[in-house]
Amino acid sequence: MSPTFKTIAKFQYSAEAQIIKGRLESEGIEVFLSDHLTIDTDPLVSNAIGGVKLKVLAKDALRAQHILETINKYSVDDNGNAIHCPNCNSSKVAMFSTIKDFKSFFSFMVGFLFGTLPFYAKDKYRCDDCKTEFDIK
Structure with missing residues (x-):
């Protein structure tokens, strides 16, 4: 068999x-x-x-x-501790890249036109529960 x-x-x-x-x-x-x-x-x-x-x-x-x-599907800090949302204190926080400022957009366009990876990307965190976006200091 x-x-x-x-x-x-x-x-x-x-x-x-x-x-x-x-x-x-x-x-x-x-x-x-x-x-x-x-x-x-x-x-x-x-x-x-x-x-x-x-x-x-x-x-x-x-x-x-x-x-x-x-397996943890959410973001952790450098010490392996879960990152918590500053709004609702949930630990269901994921990192994502955003293009919201001129530097990120310009980097994206240069990378797109020349077929290279972007030189600058702004990373933020988003809470899956309350959808709050925030930075880690």
């Missing part, structure tokens, strides 16, 4: 999947990736083929899902 696989997560890029794969393998779970080579070759097809699929043996699926749920 051949082993059955279960897809437990999908990722847009293979780098994200490789990180989670390493975490699961460190817990002794055998992990398989599908479509990662195709997406590495042409990242623009990721949405068309459904992203990189992270698969485990069906017998390990429940344990793997539990490990995925324990």
Whole structure:
């Protein structure tokens, strides 16, 4: 009887999947990736083929899902402590990049025109509960 696989997560890029794969393998779970080579070759097809699929043996699926749920999806400070929203004190805070000032916009345009990465990006934090945007001092 051949082993059955279960897809437990999908990722847009293979780098994200490789990180989670390493975490699961460190817990002794055998992990398989599908479509990662195709997406590495042409990242623009990721949405068309459904992203990189992270698969485990069906017998390990429940344990793997539990490990995925324990991974912190929100921002932490340099000491590993959760960042809290100054408005509602929630710890569901995520970092995002914004282009709201002239320096960010100019950097974006230069990067877009010359095919390079932007030189300057302003990072802020947004609370998922109250949608407050703030900076960390």
